[in-house]
Amino acid sequence: MKTYKYPLGKQSNTIRIGNLLDDMWQVHFYFHTWQRERHKEGLPYVNFEGMCDHVKVLKETTNPHWNALPSQAIQQELRRIHKAYDRFFKKLGGRPKIKPRHKFKSITYPGEAGWYLKNNRITLTFRKWNPKTQKWQFDKVPYTFHKHRQWHGTISTLTIKRDACGDYWLCITTTYTDFKPLPTTGKSVGADFGMKDAYLTLSTGEKIQHPQPLKANLNKLRSLNKELSRKQKGSNGWWRCVRQLARLYRKISNQRKDFHWQLASKLCPKFDRIFLETLNLDGMKRLWGRKVSDLAFYQFVEILAYKCQKHKRHFKKVGQWTATTKPCSNCGFHNETLTLDDRQWTCPACGSHHDRDINAAINILRAGMVSVI
Numbered sequence: 001m002k003t004y005k006y007p008l009g010k011q012s013n014t015i016r017i018g019n020l021l022d023d024m025w026q027v028h029f030y031f032h033t034w035q036r037e038r039h040k041e042g043l044p045y046v047n048f049e050g051m052c053d054h055v056k057v058l059k060e061t062t063n064p065h066w067n068a069l070p071s072q073a074i075q076q077e078l079r080r081i082h083k084a085y086d087r088f089f090k091k092l093g094g095r096p097k098i099k100p101r102h103k104f105k106s107i108t109y110p111g112e113a114g115w116y117l118k119n120n121r122i123t124l125t126f127r128k129w130n131p132k133t134q135k136w137q138f139d140k141v142p143y144t145f146h147k148h149r150q151w152h153g154t155i156s157t158l159t160i161k162r163d164a165c166g167d168y169w170l171c172i173t174t175t176y177t178d179f180k181p182l183p184t185t186g187k188s189v190g191a192d193f194g195m196k197d198a199y200l201t202l203s204t205g206e207k208i209q210h211p212q213p214l215k216a217n218l219n220k221l222r223s224l225n226k227e228l229s230r231k232q233k234g235s236n237g238w239w240r241c242v243r244q245l246a247r248l249y250r251k252i253s254n255q256r257k258d259f260h261w262q263l264a265s266k267l268c269p270k271f272d273r274i275f276l277e278t279l280n281l282d283g284m285k286r287l288w289g290r291k292v293s294d295l296a297f298y299q300f301v302e303i304l305a306y307k308c309q310k311h312k313r314h315f316k317k318v319g320q321w322t323a324t325t326k327p328c329s330n331c332g333f334h335n336e337t338l339t340l341d342d343r344q345w346t347c348p349a350c351g352s353h354h355d356r357d358i359n360a361a362i363n364i365l366r367a368g369m370v371s372v373i
């Protein structure tokens with residue numbers, strides 16, 4: 001499974017997608033509330049097929065405007081609801097949540113129905129009421145998108161997304177899995193995450209710094225937030241400010257993601273096996289606060305894991321309780337007196353001088369290699 005994301009440019013009929021999302025939210029809201037009410041009254045749960053039948057009744061009676069919605073997207077939404085309740089009943093997940101309107105951000109079309117793709121143009125099938133024939137008829141609306149790359153494989157689902165900035169995106173998910181493995185290099189590496197000196201320290205001695213986009217944009221964020229608080233809520237200026245903030249947050253998150261992808265693409269071709277430590281993120285958040293979110297270790301681990309799987313690299317997280325910082329990588333002596341502030345230390349047993357992070361990275365590599373052999 002691979003997803004390609006393309007921006008849908010601003011065009012005169014974009015508003016129809018916005019309206020479509022808002023109407024789809026009504027479906028989402030209606031069925032979640034309906035199931036909850038039924039549950040309260042002690043009535044049995046209605047499954048996917050039952051909900052589909054109920055939609056048909058609603059279309060004919062109270063909600064005729066739902067006829068304008070693409071039926072595949074409604075079904076997909078009902079399937080989503082059913083999945084959430086199914087997980088809830090099997091005790092795999094919590095009570096299904098009702099999203100507020102502004103958080104309802106995407107509609108998904110399964111398979112080959114309701115849309116048509118050609119070159120950089122997607123045609124979505126809406127429906128409209130024809131007063132002459134007194135019937136609902138199909139209404140095909142074309143949209144152009146910026147096709148910056150070609151997708152591969154057959155398309156399994158198609159999703160239209162709206163982000164916090166009010167921009168629309170086309171996400172194409174394909175079943176493509178035929179990735180070529182990278183040539184083997186015979187090298188392995190251990191990598192240690194750090195908060196202080198470097199983001200990532202490799203057992204080869206290389207240290208990689210993080211751009212910390214949140215920190216870099218903190219002043220801008222603060223002044224925008226201050227400006228927002230001075231504006232009257234709901235006014236034009238207030239909304240303009242909200243949009244500016246949303247765009248800045250998107251930029252920060254894009255910069256971070258970009259750095260993570262680039263770093264992962266740099267590591268994968270160099271090493272056959274990559275070992276990381278398992279992070280205790282909650283503990284780190286308590287200790288370091290905002291910086292942990294800015295460095296987004298978890299996102300990087302996920303991206304690296306994906307890249308490694310794609311290129312047939314061996315990727316493993318070394319157990320959380322494996323000691324990596326304190327043992328000397330040369331002789332194995334446990335330096336119990338080591339504190340967080342000791343960046344360099346000399347082993348009292350064998351006399352070798354260590355950089356704290358490189359020593360940890362070597363220990364991670366060693367612990368990882370044990371599990372390989």
Ligand SMILES: [Zn+2]
Binds near residue numbers: 347
């Ligand atoms: Zn030693």
